[in-house]
Amino acid sequence: MLRDITIGQFFPGNSIIHRLDPRFKIVITLLFIIMLFWGSSAVCLGIGAVYTFMAIALSRIPLKMFWKSVKPLLPFLMITAVINLLLVSSGEVLWRWKFIKITDEGLNISAFMIVRIVLLIMGSSILTYTTSPITLTDAIERLLSPLKKLHFPVHELAMMMSIALRFIPTLIEETDKIISAQKARGAEIDSGSLGKRARNLISILVPLFISSFRRADELATAMECRCYHGGEGRTRLRQLKSAPRDYIALFITILFLAAVIAASKLL
Amino acid sequence: MAILETQELTYTYSIGSPFEKTAVDHVDLAINEGEMIGVMGHTGSGKSTLIQHFNGLLKPTSGRVLLDGRDIWADKKKIRDVRFQVGLVFQYPEYQIFEETVFRDIAFGPKNMGLDEAEIKRRVLETSNDIGLPEELMERSPFELSGGQKRRVAIAGVMAMEPKVLILDEPTAGLDPAGRDLILQHIKAYHKRTKNTILIVSHSMEDIASFADRILVMNKGRLFCFDETEKVFARAEEISQIGLDVPQITKVFMELKRRGINFGKEVYTVGYAKELLLKSLKERRKS
Numbered sequence: 001m002l003r004d005i006t007i008g009q010f011f012p013g014n015s016i017i018h019r020l021d022p023r024f025k026i027v028i029t030l031l032f033i034i035m036l037f038w039g040s041s042a043v044c045l046g047i048g049a050v051y052t053f054m055a056i057a058l059s060r061i062p063l064k065m066f067w068k069s070v071k072p073l074l075p076f077l078m079i080t081a082v083i084n085l086l087l088v089s090s091g092e093v094l095w096r097w098k099f100i101k102i103t104d105e106g107l108n109i110s111a112f113m114i115v116r117i118v119l120l121i122m123g124s125s126i127l128t129y130t131t132s133p134i135t136l137t138d139a140i141e142r143l144l145s146p147l148k149k150l151h152f153p154v155h156e157l158a159m160m161m162s163i164a165l166r167f168i169p170t171l172i173e174e175t176d177k178i179i180s181a182q183k184a185r186g187a188e189i190d191s192g193s194l195g196k197r198a199r200n201l202i203s204i205l206v207p208l209f210i211s212s213f214r215r216a217d218e219l220a221t222a223m224e225c226r227c228y229h230g231g232e233g234r235t236r237l238r239q240l241k242s243a244p245r246d247y248i249a250l251f252i253t254i255l256f257l258a259a260v261i262a263a264s265k266l267l
Numbered sequence: 268m269a270i271l272e273t274q275e276l277t278y279t280y281s282i283g284s285p286f287e288k289t290a291v292d293h294v295d296l297a298i299n300e301g302e303m304i305g306v307m308g309h310t311g312s313g314k315s316t317l318i319q320h321f322n323g324l325l326k327p328t329s330g331r332v333l334l335d336g337r338d339i340w341a342d343k344k345k346i347r348d349v350r351f352q353v354g355l356v357f358q359y360p361e362y363q364i365f366e367e368t369v370f371r372d373i374a375f376g377p378k379n380m381g382l383d384e385a386e387i388k389r390r391v392l393e394t395s396n397d398i399g400l401p402e403e404l405m406e407r408s409p410f411e412l413s414g415g416q417k418r419r420v421a422i423a424g425v426m427a428m429e430p431k432v433l434i435l436d437e438p439t440a441g442l443d444p445a446g447r448d449l450i451l452q453h454i455k456a457y458h459k460r461t462k463n464t465i466l467i468v469s470h471s472m473e474d475i476a477s478f479a480d481r482i483l484v485m486n487k488g489r490l491f492c493f494d495e496t497e498k499v500f501a502r503a504e505e506i507s508q509i510g511l512d513v514p515q516i517t518k519v520f521m522e523l524k525r526r527g528i529n530f531g532k533e534v535y536t537v538g539y540a541k542e543l544l545l546k547s548l549k550e551r552r553k554s
Contacts, residue, residue, distance in 0.1 A: 180324050181363040184355040185424060186347055186379030203375065206365035210410070 010132050016245065017059040018130045022139035024246040028253045029127045035257045036116050036123070039264030045115055047263065051256045052123045061129050069125045070118055077117055081110040133165035135238070142240060155231025163219070171212065178207045268336070269297035270464055271321060271353070271432055275330035278316055282328070290316040292488040293330070298432070298466070303458055305479030305496070306468040309510045313488040314468055315358075318434050321466075322353035334432075351380050354430030358437045360421030361414065369395075369412070369420050370405040376428040387427075394426040397457045399449065415446035419453070426457065433457075434466040439474065447471075451478065472514040476500065476535040484511070497533045516540050 012018075017025075036048045056066060084106060091105025128136070141158035148154050179189055187200040278291040290313045298304060308314040319325045320332050323339050323346040332339050339349045354376075357363070366372035370391055377387045392402065398419045404412070409420050422438060438454065439447040455478055458465050466483075469475050475482060475496075482499040484491040486509045492499060499506070503513040503521060513521075513535070520534040530547070534540045 185376040
């Protein structure tokens with residue numbers, strides 16, 4: 001059950017999108033988000049959709065995986081769409097029943113919102129699906145490095161992020177093991193009354209906390225044994241290098257963004 | 268009659284995904300009441316998956332698990348009762364300890380069974396005695412104890428449910444030799460007192476040879492062999508081919524046999540080896 005969690009899942013591969021410099025990928029994703037939210041006409045969203053599906057096709061990751069990342073959010077999308085539908089009162093009234101009225105504008109806004117958010121999730125999933133968590137945090141560290149001048153702990157933040165990401169699967173495995181062990185002692189975790197389940201949760205959380213602290217302690221010792229002393233003067237094994245393809249990808253994205261801006265101005 | 272039995276037991280992980288893997292493949296076995304069984308197998312041989320079927324933590328993909336002749340999955344709601352009858356101690360069980368006192372942690376299982384206070388107390392004290400935990404530790408925090416003591420608290424927590432079958436997954440892993448011997452001694456004493464069926468998974472052939480009536484060997488998800496200790500170690504060559512080992516003393520006697528000194532018997536404990544050697548020395552002196 002816990003194994004099904006897909007947050008930040010990475011699918012190793014060798015597509016052109018996989019090979020892009022992660023720093024560029026982050027910047028491109030930010031531009032992509034601006035692109036989606038700039039205009040509010042169908043043409044603007046259409047351009048965004050073309051861009052999204054082009055990137056998905058290039059990433060060679062099955063469309064099914066993107067659907068998987070959208071699916072859990074569908075209920076929330078539906079609820080916000082319905083609220084939008086009912087609360088927007090401007091525009092031509094299409095249907096009316098007592099105090100509820102639905103206008104063409106409300107319909108428009110709801111539909112656009114759904115499409116926009118689905119595209120947003122799919123597009124930003126490309127980033128996490130094609131970039132390993134470690135390179136992603138490397139890139140974030142590099143992109144934020146100007147903030148170091150302001151004494152912002154960029155390296156520490158990036159290190160914490162990579163450690164947190166690294167330990168997600170380990171902790172999931174650990175949790176699975178503890179649940180099995182307590183079940184073997186008759187704890188009711190996925191059956192029984194709510195009160196009993198809540199009490200049994202303690203029997204899982206306490207060992208989990210203890211082992212997390214133990215792991216943190218061990219990791220700190222191991223890092224110190226390797227003379228880790230923070231970011232200053234630290235060199236890296238994998239240097240991030242930009243290639244022509246990164247600039248081309250950035251250029252294409254800027255072109256699409258320009259098209260969206262132009263379309264929203266002209267139409 | 269067999270107390271625990273599997274019929275065509277098969278278990279496949281993550282069916283339908285690229286990670287699909289059959290961990291246990293058509294395993295048939297029968298374990299008799301009161302037996303002490305050693306379970307051997309390489310990492311990833313399926314032994315951990317197999318033992319998690321015995322108390323219904325995993326549900327077979329196909330095949331059946333019978334406890335006292337009844338399919339444990341016949342009534343899904345009764346699966347908790349199966350867990351009380353077949354106690355499973357996981358590897359490194361001290362990581363499951365969570366209560367404030369040793370007493371309360373050992374009492375967790377019996378409490379879940381819905382027993383009354385007096386019965387819980389009797390069981391906790393009796394099993395702590397079996398596993399060698401003195402009574403003055405009962406009100407201490409389990410987190411203050413030594414590694415070996417914590418391990419014994421966790422084992423007592425399962426024993427206190429008084430399961431008909433007790434399964435221990437590597438109960439001595441990570442302990443020093445003294446702690447290891449102590450735990451094995453206590454388990455043996457518990458077996459002697461209760462006459463309950465016990466299964467112990469172990470990587471140490473010396474340990475297994477010292478207690479097991481029968482040995483179950485898993486290899487690549489299949490049952491490699493399940494036979495009396497002597498007969499299993501007689502197949503030393505096959506066993507080393509699947510990446511397992513035989514006790515050192517067995518190796519010594521195999522080498523002796525190769526050089527023409529044959530005792531005509533399989534030797535797998537040092538005690539027995541000593542007995543054999545002394546006897547043959549005496550005979551030689553006489554002649």
